[in-house]
Amino acid sequence: MDRTGNALLPYSPNMLVWVAVTDMQRAIKFYKETLELNMIIVNPNRDWAEFNLPGTGMTLAIYHFPELDEVPTAGGATICFFVHDLDEAIKELTTRGVIFVTGKISLPNGKTFAGFIDPDGNHFQMAQNLATTG
Secondary structure: OOOOOOOOOOOOOOEEEEEEOOOHHHHHHHHHHHOOOEEEEEOOOOOEEEEEOOOOOEEEEEEOOOOOOOOOOOOOOEEEEEOOOHHHHHHHHHHOOOEEOOOOEEOOOOEEEEEEEOOOOOEEEEEEEHHHHO
């Protein structure tokens, strides 16, 4: 930040996150049908696809390189999706076969989240900001 408190990097409200997968068809079905993300593009070779999170500036891209037998796990990053009603999201996604690996965890800042994994073992969370949603 500069001396006036302005960010030196003019960030855009948009965000792109890449996730490695081992099976593109299975992953596309999971993100499109189970999580209800809007698929905006899939390349002709079907080794990557992009999804838009409705109402946000976030794009989730998935990729597969045939030479990879498993998803790289070195980074250990977790991607968090904010929803308006966490209990309803957990209930609905559980009926769709999503496996939650944590129960609901509440933080002192008003955020509550629950962790789950995709079919390739990538870590995600559904979260609710109770300070803004009540």
